[in-house]
Amino acid sequence: MTRKEQKEERRKAILMTALTLFVEKGYYDTKITDIAAAVPMSTGLMFHYFESKEVLLAELVKMGAEGTQALSSGPAAQAMASAPADQYLKGFLQQMFSYAKEQPWVFNMFVLMGQVRRSGMPEEARSLAASVNSIDFTAALIARGQKDGIFREGDPVLMARCFWASVQGIMEEMAMDKEMEAPDPEWLVAMLRK
Amino acid sequence: MTRKEQKEERRKAILMTALTLFVEKGYYDTKITDIAAAVPMSTGLMFHYFESKEVLLAELVKMGAEGTQALSSGPAAQAMASAPADQYLKGFLQQMFSYAKEQPWVFNMFVLMGQVRRSGMPEEARSLAASVNSIDFTAALIARGQKDGIFREGDPVLMARCFWASVQGIMEEMAMDKEMEAPDPEWLVAMLRK
């Protein structure tokens, strides 16, 4: 393995460790030394890999943004084009909730993105996260569901915002209590149903 | 007005200012100087009224806890005993959402309580907020709704947690975007309906 690959690995290890801690304890409560100790590595070395804590967060958010981008253009987006709106959303949630245990980082990333977008966090990360827009996509989906007569009336954008805000709330709850069971995705989709 | 009353007034002003800022910018991003400037008052004077930032937060959380307590034992609780479960929950949400504009502090308090309970925050406040338990109350309500055949099957406790987590998510969204319209409470109650 080349030196560059090694470094890349190490960076990933730091990113994943930080992600976990940020979601578990919050950004401000997670000290650089906490991350370093968890990786593990010396405090000083952290700055060989990331120039600051803010940049580390921004990097995570960038990953999250790219992932989200990929999701809404990749094969999943194709599936959406064909599947009924309610089925698509249920499938998405099913996936995300099961990730909570199998691929915690995907789940944590989702939670972090939401947190960064909302609560007080460094501005760069904030605006990066805010630029990710799953609302328009979902609103379009909801509008289609309304045309098909399966979703209730109402402003699709507002409905989409409420839908994701609810998902966010539940995921944060799950993140803070690892024992908590996932909800039935149908409960959430029922918010939208006629 | 007596000296003591004056002091009490001033304390309340600080508490309300802090509440707003904590919800708008987050606890850690809100500096003592920000609160002082917003009240307005000198930085040093803050400590004449509250011995520390943590205590200030704890005080707010205590208020919130008492308020919640009052809610679940006061006249509202009586109403609940008689009203159908779905009607009760819808009424509660209706109230809370309309407070967002008329009595922002009630709304903000609700948001703050949820945030403190979850994300990384000083331990004293955390445990205070965690001690407030609206879950059991709601779970009982849901169980009754299930008996009456209006709510879907499922663990009432899990359903209650998901319900409040969703409400929390939506309220945080509303808190960060003051322009956002409130959802129709029915959307949320629909999570529970059969």
Place this chain on the structure above:
DNA sequence: TTGTATATTGAATATACATTCAATGAACGA
């Protein structure tokens, strides 16, 4: 093998804030 670049460490430094404090002003009781 040797020299150069990179990785690693932990202690030293810098900084951002919370908190303290000495001084001043305003109210209030005697």
Place this chain on the structure above:
DNA sequence: TCGTTCATTGAATGTATATTCAATATACAA
């Protein structure tokens, strides 16, 4: 009116922790 107590200020201090740095070890290339 005078003295005592509380309110208020802004600058000084203390502290936590992010960040830097000089020193050392390790890998790699020639």
